[in-house]
Each structure stands twice: as structure tokens, then as C-alpha cells.
Amino acid sequence: MTVFSNPVRRSVVIGCGSALPARCVTNDELSRTVDTSDDWIVQRTGIRQRYLADAGETTSVLGARAARAALDAAGLTADDIDLIICATSTPDHTFPSTATEIQAALGMRGGFAFDVQAVCAGFVYAVTTADKFLSTGSARRALVIGAETFSRILDWEDRTTCVLFGDGAGAIVLEAQDGAGTSADRGVLTASLRSDGRHRDKLYVDGGPGSTGTTGHLRMTGKEVFRFAVGSVTDVIDEAFRASGTTADDLAWFVPHQANRRIIEASADKLGIAREKVVLTVDRHGNTSAASIPLALDVACKDGRIRAGDLVMIEAIGGGFTWGAALIRW
Structure with a gap:
């Protein structure tokens, strides 16, 4: 600890x-x-x-x-x-x-x-x-x-x-x-954020007030996003575990961004997180971008899965690329 x-x-x-x-x-x-x-x-x-x-x-x-x-x-x-x-x-x-x-x-x-x-x-x-x-x-x-x-x-x-x-x-x-100053405390224990703007063309909107003067539409290279999401974002998760002195075995629940079931399951497998610890709501909500994690948290709290004292990890990757993870003791 x-x-x-x-x-x-x-x-x-x-x-x-x-x-x-x-x-x-x-x-x-x-x-x-x-x-x-x-x-x-x-x-x-x-x-x-x-x-x-x-x-x-x-x-x-x-x-x-x-x-x-x-x-x-x-x-x-x-x-x-x-x-x-x-x-x-x-x-x-x-x-x-x-x-x-x-x-x-x-x-x-x-x-x-x-x-x-x-x-x-x-x-x-x-x-x-x-x-x-x-x-x-x-x-x-x-x-x-x-x-x-x-x-x-x-x-x-x-x-x-x-x-x-x-x-x-x-x-x-x-x-x-x-x-008390230990990883058993309730609350946000640690968080780690990253970004890499070189990947802009893999997931972006082709408009904006400072460029086209229009709203624009979402554009995505799906295979590239999948590859990066599964292969390159484990650094923030590993850093969160190291900073808190915890491991994947200590997690009660993994609540990732709900983009794609295949990405979620592949990421959990790579990180050694048991699939039964993964909160999945992508089937009912689709990808709701920044809303997906709090929507999933609310579902898991209301159905009784997430309880006081549980160690919960939230994790996401977004356009830019931006990505991050946080460990929260509920």
C-alpha cells in the first residue's frame, strides 16, 4: 500500500x-x-x-x-x-x-x-x-x-x-x-494524462470557426484509431498503478470510454484486467464521446455494481490524440 x-x-x-x-x-x-x-x-x-x-x-x-x-x-x-x-x-x-x-x-x-x-x-x-x-x-x-x-x-x-x-x-x-494518506483513501488517488497532436488526421472534424467558418463533420480512420487505442495508451494506466501502489488485480471495476466493444475487450486483455470487471454500456448508448464514462459510471452505480470502497479505473482516448486514466476509490 x-x-x-x-x-x-x-x-x-x-x-x-x-x-x-x-x-x-x-x-x-x-x-x-x-x-x-x-x-x-x-x-x-x-x-x-x-x-x-x-x-x-x-x-x-x-x-x-x-x-x-x-x-x-x-x-x-x-x-x-x-x-x-x-x-x-x-x-x-x-x-x-x-x-x-x-x-x-x-x-x-x-x-x-x-x-x-x-x-x-x-x-x-x-x-x-x-x-x-x-x-x-x-x-x-x-x-x-x-x-x-x-x-x-x-x-x-x-x-x-x-x-x-x-x-x-x-x-x-x-x-x-x-x-489518511494511503491508497485505501476514498477519492481520486492519481491520474495521468497525455496527448500527441501528430495524430490529428486520424480523428477530427473538418470544420471550425477559425478555419472554415462552418461546424464541419467528424472524420475518422477507424483502423488507425483502433491500433493506437489498443497498442499505445497503456502508459497512463501503468503509471496510475505505479503511482498508487496498486495493480489490475486490485481493481473492482474498469470503466473505459465506450467506443467499441472490441477495443474495450482487447485493451482489458492486454492490461490483464478480467473481463468480468469491465463495465460495458456501448451496446445501449453507442459512443457518446466525453459523456460515455459518466454515463457508464451512473449505470454501474445504480445497478449496484460500484459500491463504496471499490477501486475504479476510468480510461479514455480521444481525437488529437488525447488520452488519460484516473484511479478513484469510491
């Missing part, structure tokens, strides 16, 4: 929540408008359905719903929050930030709010950032949200990408609490 300097202020998860659009779209329904099939999608990705937002279900609307659910689970109100960080690549507007729009929707007048943009790794980046504020005493409680409406940036004539993604939001409430 690794002993840290005593005492250590930890960022402890005290509530989680999620929100999905009203419309659920199955593979069979999608195959009526896109040249694809349920068998093709399930075999290659494990996805069976996804939720697609309507015009009124914006990223901030979904994010605020998830935030309210997390606050309710924590027994708190917006007035108890000092900080909101929203991870998103599909903001309602170029500015202001989606986080400030959620802040307004919650009726929160104090504190501060901002967005983090690291695509599918955004929630891990946001948790890591919030932990820095809480562990240094700059804030006491934070709402960390992953919210996306990726259906807005999909090319619905590109069957290799449009079948993969869905919309949704998830949130957790983090509270600063003093720990």
Missing part, C-alpha cells in the same frame, strides 16, 4: 447522475436510412442502439439534467457547488462555455465554470482538473460533467462513422475530504 504525505486532501465522489435524449434509435431503425445492418454494426462495434437528441435537447440541456440528478444523489443543491467543469466537443455555442450555460440553468450564482475540450478523453481530463482545484483548497465541491450531442456533427451519408455515435450526458459531484 503506497503511503502519501499525511494528511492528503482527496476529491471524493459523493453523487452521480445521467441524462439521455428521449429518442432511442436501434440499428434496425438506422438501417432504413443508412446502408448498414444490425449484424454489421453489432459484429464490428457491439452497439445495438443509441439516443439521438432533438432540436430542443442541446448539450447544455442534457448536461443540466445530468447535473441535477448528480446533485440529488449527493443530497445537495447548486448553491453547494463552487466549480463546474463540462467536458464537451459539441458546445451549444462557440461561446459562452457550455459550463456557464449549465451554471445558469441550475440557478448557481457563485463559483466559476468552464469547459474542457479533449474529445472522448474529456471527462478524464475534467476529473483530473477538478481534482487539482479541490486538492489544493481552491474549491470544496465540483460538478464534473461530460455532455455531447455528436449527432450534430455526423455525416449521415458516411456509414462508417454515423452508426457509431450517440448523444447524452453524465455527471459526478466531487467533494474535498481529508484522507
